[in-house]
Amino acid sequence: MRVALTTITALLLAMGFALMTGCTEGTEVTMYKPGVYKGPKDPLVDKQRDPKQQEALLARFNQIQTDR
């Protein structure tokens, strides 16, 4: 009888802990500054500074979008 009660208590505690795990939340806070992007850097930003990329885009434009 005592063993069964201990088992039930242990089970209830385990279930309680399992339910409580969903109640936590991250404590990390991101402080925003107006107009300042704080996300990860886009790899395209460096790529666009490459003159070769600029030339490629201009060539593409001339190939497809110019008037015939």
Add this chain to the structure above:
Amino acid sequence: MARMKFLCDAERCIECNGCVTACKNEHEVPWGVNRRRVVTLDDGVPGEKSISVACMHCTDAPCAAVCPVDCFYTTPDGIVLHNKDLCIGCGYCFYACPFGAPQYPQQSAFGVRGKMDKCTFCAGGPDADGSAEEIKKYGRNRIAEGKLPLCAEMCATKALIAGDGDVVADIYRKRVLKRGGRPQTWGWETAYKG
């Protein structure tokens, strides 16, 4: 350094919606969201005009100015992009945008907004170029592949042009000189003033 711009020549647009379809297909845009739309003025009346509208990638983007979490950034080419991981779906950018570009997929009942979605000038987002994550969130990154927006490249009448603003303006100027009339660079005054 180029300054990327869209220009829609209203004299040439025939309201075929090819740009809308191309965009939706290329980026697998969610149901209910149109990154590009064709608006017809005086529909059915002789002299009606159609304009293809999407995010104009403004010089001083109002969406970026009002964003409470600053999820917007501008690339050196002047393309206005946003980070969907930072977006909280507040909807401020939707009210600020003069072109109605930001849109929100409906994700659940009770009108809860999802992450904002808008035209990326086919330049993806902050995730690794061409990664599955980027394609899933923002669509294909054609700029990284050395290509320009598909909506403009697919335009049969070359009404929609996308590229370096100087080159685009030069093409449009030549067209106006050839056909006569007044230049109507729709949206440019609003998007690229200053």
